Amino acid sequence: MKSSAKSSAHSHQTVERADKETLAHRINRIEGQVRGIGKMIEEDRYCIDVLTQISAIQSALDALSIRMLESHLAGCVQKAVHEGNGETAIAEVIAVMRKLTR
Amino acid sequence: MKSSAKSSAHSHQTVERADKETLAHRINRIEGQVRGIGKMIEEDRYCIDVLTQISAIQSALDALSIRMLESHLAGCVQKAVHEGNGETAIAEVIAVMRKLTR
Amino acid sequence: MKSSAKSSAHSHQTVERADKETLAHRINRIEGQVRGIGKMIEEDRYCIDVLTQISAIQSALDALSIRMLESHLAGCVQKAVHEGNGETAIAEVIAVMRKLTR
Amino acid sequence: MKSSAKSSAHSHQTVERADKETLAHRINRIEGQVRGIGKMIEEDRYCIDVLTQISAIQSALDALSIRMLESHLAGCVQKAVHEGNGETAIAEVIAVMRKLTR
Numbered sequence: 001m002k003s004s005a006k007s008s009a010h011s012h013q014t015v016e017r018a019d020k021e022t023l024a025h026r027i028n029r030i031e032g033q034v035r036g037i038g039k040m041i042e043e044d045r046y047c048i049d050v051l052t053q054i055s056a057i058q059s060a061l062d063a064l065s066i067r068m069l070e071s072h073l074a075g076c077v078q079k080a081v082h083e084g085n086g087e088t089a090i091a092e093v094i095a096v097m098r099k100l101t102r
Numbered sequence: 103m104k105s106s107a108k109s110s111a112h113s114h115q116t117v118e119r120a121d122k123e124t125l126a127h128r129i130n131r132i133e134g135q136v137r138g139i140g141k142m143i144e145e146d147r148y149c150i151d152v153l154t155q156i157s158a159i160q161s162a163l164d165a166l167s168i169r170m171l172e173s174h175l176a177g178c179v180q181k182a183v184h185e186g187n188g189e190t191a192i193a194e195v196i197a198v199m200r201k202l203t204r
Numbered sequence: 205m206k207s208s209a210k211s212s213a214h215s216h217q218t219v220e221r222a223d224k225e226t227l228a229h230r231i232n233r234i235e236g237q238v239r240g241i242g243k244m245i246e247e248d249r250y251c252i253d254v255l256t257q258i259s260a261i262q263s264a265l266d267a268l269s270i271r272m273l274e275s276h277l278a279g280c281v282q283k284a285v286h287e288g289n290g291e292t293a294i295a296e297v298i299a300v301m302r303k304l305t306r
Numbered sequence: 307m308k309s310s311a312k313s314s315a316h317s318h319q320t321v322e323r324a325d326k327e328t329l330a331h332r333i334n335r336i337e338g339q340v341r342g343i344g345k346m347i348e349e350d351r352y353c354i355d356v357l358t359q360i361s362a363i364q365s366a367l368d369a370l371s372i373r374m375l376e377s378h379l380a381g382c383v384q385k386a387v388h389e390g391n392g393e394t395a396i397a398e399v400i401a402v403m404r405k406l407t408r
Contacts, residue, residue, distance in 0.1 A: 020143060027140040034136055038129040041122060047174035048194050054167045055201035058160060062305055065156045066298060072149035073294045081285040090277045092150050094270060099157035101266055101305055164407055168400060175396045183387040192379045196372060203368055203407055224347060231344040238340055242333040245326060251378035252398050258371045259405035262364060269360045276353035296354050303361035 019071060026064055033057045065100055069093070121173060128166055135159045167202055171195070223275060230268055237261045269304055273297070325377060332370055339363045371406055375399070 034057060040050045073093070080089035136159060142152045175195065182191035238261060244254045277297065284293035340363060346356045379399070386395035 023143050024140060027136060027143065031133060031136045031140065034129060034133045038126060038133065041125050041129065047170050047178065048198050051167055051170055051174075051198045052201060054163055054170070055198070058163055058202070061156055061160055061163075065153055066302055066305065068149050068153055068156070069301065070294070070298045072153075073297065074291065076149060078285050078290045078294070081282050081290075086282045086285070087278065090274070090282070093277065094274045096150050096153045096157070097273065097301070098270055099154060100160070101270065168404055168407065171403065172396070172400045175399065176393065180387050180392045180396070183384050183392075188384045188387075189380065192376070192384070195379065196376045199375065199403070200372055203372065227347050228344060231340060231347065235337060235340045235344065238333060238337045242330060242337065245329050245333065251374050251382060252402050255371055255374055255378075255402045256405060258367055258374070259402070262367055262406070265360055265364055265367075269357055272353050272357055272360070276357075280353065300354050300357045300361070303358060304364070 023064075023067070026060070026067075030057060030060050030064070033060065069097075125166070125169070128162070128169075132159060132162050132166070135162065171199075227268070227271070230264070230271075234261060234264050234268070237264065273301075273304075329370075329373070332366070332373075336363060336366050336370070339366065375403075 033053065037050055037053050037057070040053065077086070077089045077093060080086055135155065139152055139155050139159070142155065179188070179191045179195060182188055237257065241254055241257050241261070244257065281290070281293045281297060284290055339359065343356055343359050343363070346359065383392070383395045383399060386392055
């Protein structure tokens with residue numbers, strides 16, 4: 001699905017690329033937040049403060065996954081629907097959403 | 103609450119310390135998982151695979167926060183109840199749980 | 205979107221109708237579970253048992269929303285994509301998923 | 307507070323009872339909301355609207371479970387800690403929270 005996208009004029013790849021820097025920036029920040037809770041535990045910081053920080057990371061990951069789902073639906077899934085492979089693409093989305101909503 | 107704990111025989115601090123290495127190990131692994139999704143995006147990996155990985159990180163953070171809540175209830179909160187400050191400690195726990203359950 | 209679907213051969217309406225009885229059955233069961241926790245509180249049942257029952261209702265609602273999203277993507281959204289209105293349909297799905305994942 | 311629960315004047319039961327009407331009211335409303343989505347499906351209402359309503363029910367149940375956990379911690383758990391049975395009570399709370407956070 002990915003490789004065939006490269007040959008398309010309005011390919012997912014192109015959309016992806018414009019977005020990649022933003023995503024990389026977000027993930028770097030989340031990585032820093034996780035390292036931050038490591039430091040908090042190292043320094044015996046109060047549990048409630050660590051838990052508040054964990055909930056902030058969870059929110060950042062929620063936002064990231066929504067952002068990725070959005071670009072996946074707008075890109076790969078729309079493309080798959082046009083090519084008659086919508087059912088498979090939708091089944092994949094549903095399977096991953098089941099994991100994300102738990 | 104923190105500083106007074108240090109002088110107590112059955113202090114939270116002591117419990118914490120035995121646990122600290124395990125927590126540090128868990129957080130290092132989560133940090134690695136976050137770095138991993140950074141690499142996946144860098145390498146244009148399929149969105150669904152990235153999303154699956156994000157859901158794994160969310161589960162690891164859920165488990166971590168439950169673990170910390172457990173040690174907080176068994177340590178600080180029990181101690182606060184014994185000292186007659188249960189109400190405040192419970193209010194803090196509820197406030198953070200509101201954030202964690204969203 | 206709804207009315208135009210009625211004239212389509214593979215309309216969402218048709219899919220919906222085959223599914224409606226199953227959904228009605230599921231919702232009846234959830235309604236019964238909610239009434240059940242009402243009775244539990246009436247009878248002063250142990251908080252932990254009530255909370256366990258609430259978590260079962262949450263799981264049933266999660267499963268229901270996933271099921272509805274699936275039929276919405278397979279029906280309305282695919283149809284919208286074919287008619288060139290994919291962007292709007294996807295924006296709606298993302299908005300509702302933001303609420304569901306919280 | 308709860309320590310006085312031993313004298314039975316301010317027992318958990320009593321607190322519970324004062325709260326019971328509010329809880330019953332909340333649960334009635336949730337039951338009505340669930341019945342509402344049943345009607346929406348009956349009337350072929352737009353999936354997105356049904357899903358929005360489901361997310362509202364989820365939020366109401368989240369708030370209800372937080373409310374019950376709060377009264378459980380302030381009541382039963384504090385009492386258990388005073389009686390030296392804190393560990394068991396905390397283990398129960400953690401087990402149910404694992405279900406609620408999923």
